[in-house]
Amino acid sequence: MSLPPTPAQVLGPPIHQISFLEKLDLLPGILSTVLSIAYAAATAPFRGSSGASTFNRHVSSAAVRTAVKRFSTLQLQYIGLSFGKVYEKWAGQNNLSPEFITLPSGARAFWLGDYKSAKYITVYFHGGGFSLAGEDTHLNFWNGVHESLKANGVPMATLFLEYTLVPHATYPTQVIQSVEAVNYVLKDLKRPASDILLAGDSAGGNLALAILSHISHPAPDVPPVIIPEDQKLKAAVLIAPWVSFELTWPRTKTNEFKDIVSCYAGDKWSKDYLGGKQSTPYTEAFIPPADWWKDVKVEQLLAVAGSDELLVDPIEAWFAKYNSVNPHTSTLVVAQGEIHIEPIIGPRFGRTKSEQGEAIKSWLKAKL
Numbered sequence: 005m006s007l008p009p010t011p012a013q014v015l016g017p018p019i020h021q022i023s024f025l026e027k028l029d030l031l032p033g034i035l036s037t038v039l040s041i042a043y044a045a046a047t048a049p050f051r052g053s054s055g056a057s058t059f060n061r062h063v064s065s066a067a068v069r070t071a072v073k074r075f076s077t078l079q080l081q082y083i084g085l086s087f088g089k090v091y092e093k094w095a096g097q098n099n100l101s102p103e104f105i106t107l108p109s110g111a112r113a114f115w116l117g118d119y120k121s122a123k124y125i126t127v128y129f130h131g132g133g134f135s136l137a138g139e140d141t142h143l144n145f146w147n148g149v150h151e152s153l154k155a156n157g158v159p160m161a162t163l164f165l166e167y168t169l170v171p172h173a174t175y176p177t178q179v180i181q182s183v184e185a186v187n188y189v190l191k192d193l194k195r196p197a198s199d200i201l202l203a204g205d206s207a208g209g210n211l212a213l214a215i216l217s218h219i220s221h222p223a224p225d226v227p228p229v230i231i232p233e234d235q236k237l238k239a240a241v242l243i244a245p246w247v248s249f250e251l252t253w254p255r256t257k258t259n260e261f262k263d264i265v266s267c268y269a270g271d272k273w274s275k276d277y278l279g280g281k282q283s284t285p286y287t288e289a290f291i292p293p294a295d296w297w298k299d300v301k302v303e304q305l306l307a308v309a310g311s312d313e314l315l316v317d318p319i320e321a322w323f324a325k326y327n328s329v330n331p332h333t334s335t336l337v338v339a340q341g342e343i344h345i346e347p348i349i350g351p352r353f354g355r356t357k358s359e360q361g362e363a364i365k366s367w368l369k370a371k372l
Contacts, residue, residue, distance in 0.1 A: 020171050022078040030083070033074045040070035056262040057312060057341030064353040065343060068264040077135045077171060077276070087130060087138035087166045088112055094140045098147075107184040109177070111168060116143060117150050117161030124199055124238060124372060126162040127185050131206030131243075131345055133273030134178060135170045141348050142205075145361065152365045158372045162203075163189065167211075174279030175287055176225050182211045183218065183227050190230070197235040202302070205345045206315075207273075209245025209307075213289040216240065219301045223286050231301055239371055241364060242307040244315055244345050245322075248290040249274035249283060253317035262312040263343045270314065290318055294325040305334045306367045308360040310342030337363040 044066035048059050056062035072080070085093070088104070091114050095102045103115040119125055128146065130138030146162050153160050165185045167178045186202070189195050204212040216237075219229045231237070251267045260267070278287060285292040305326070309319045316338060323336045339346065339359035347361035 020078060022076075022082045026076060026079050027082070030075075030079060033071075033079065036074055037067060037071045041067045051261070054258070054261050056343065060353055060355060061262070061312075061341075061343055064349075065262065065264045068349075069266045069269075072269045073266060080136055081169065084137055084139075087164070088114065090138060090140050091143065091164070091166075094143050105163075105188065107181060107188060109168075109181050109184055111166060111181040111184065113163050113165045113185050113188070115161060115163055116146060117159070119161040119163070119193065122159045122161035124158065124160045124201060125189050125193070125195060126160060126201040126203050126241075127182075127189060128162050128164045129167070129182055129202075129204035129208030129211040130164065131204065131208045131246075131348070132169075133246075133269060134207045134277040135273050137169065138164065138166070139348070139352070141351050144351060145347050148361075149365055149368065153368060153372065156369050156372075158369075160372075170273070170276045170279075175277055175281060176223070178211060178277075179214045179218070179223070179226050179286060182215055183229055186215060186229055187227070197231045197237050197301070198303070200237050201239045201241060202237060203241040203243075204245070205243035205348055206246050207277075209242040210247065210287070210289070212240055212242060213245055213247065214286045216300055216302060217285050217289065217292070217296070220299065221285070221296065223284075226286075235301075237302040239304045239306070239368075240302045241368070242305070243347060243360065243364070244309050244313060245289065245307060245319060246315060247322040248288050248315075248318035250290075250318065253314075253321075255317045256314050259312050259314050259316070263310075263314045264349055265314045265344045267314070290322045290325075294328045297326045298329040300326075300330065303333060304371050305330070306337070306364065307335070308337045308339065308347075308363055310344060310346050310360065311338050311340045312342060313344035315344060335367060337367075339363070 044063045048062045051062055056065055092102050104112050106112055130142050150160050167181045189200055202212040218226055251270055307323055309316050327334045346358040350358050
């Protein structure tokens, strides 16, 4: 069993480096991805009910699926920037000063908004199958959430965790780092649990649920999150949370050519994340029975998903369990025709508004 990376390793160069041959393979990979885009565009008019709801979604989803399958994880990480670099670039473009913190493990987190004056603080965990970095679209979306809430008289700040990506570390490293981020707000900033929201998309939603599980049912290999018995976290906002690694759900097949996620990616990334370990309730929220979620330490929970994504069946099945023991404090929105993490991925391809994104903003305005 591999040990978590040391702080020096987390802060230093990536443990696994891209090979020379993988670098040489980048150009052929880009060319094959471009050809897949051209093919998807040419065949889009004939896609029928098996294809995505719009031409834009059909072509862009095919491009993402192809790139993820064609390139290795290390190639994809090499092509893109780290989440911290994305943030620094984004801050410069928006005339803001980057503000980082370093956690005990060596992982970094960074601020969007003024946490000193914020009424609420969101701790955010990005998606990407635990293997890909967060993007500027994460920052843009949550900046929009901040502006929406500010107009409603509710200032918010968000702490984004830059957790260690697979294959440089595997479970439970990412959960440990997520706990550190929450504990930083609780202990270092001395904010009560009722001021704190957990949020995440896809793999980040997985981490948010892992923390909720860990608070109520402490995992032996993860540091505790200490919340007073009479307190709860304010809310959890889950964008297409990855709650099951199984690929046998009915709409996993019917949505195969609609979504950005593929069975190939789901299988590879989940196995890479587990690193040979058995899955548990802290890695798949669907595993435990409904009673596991009774007396969960969060006041309200919102989950959103798209009807055309691969994960919609397990999300609905998990939510049914959760809602059965939290019927008055949980909400699920499934947006027709939308895909996986639509509020985050849509703007990358010119889709600036989504039902899921608007639902998040409306729900937060109503609950905060």
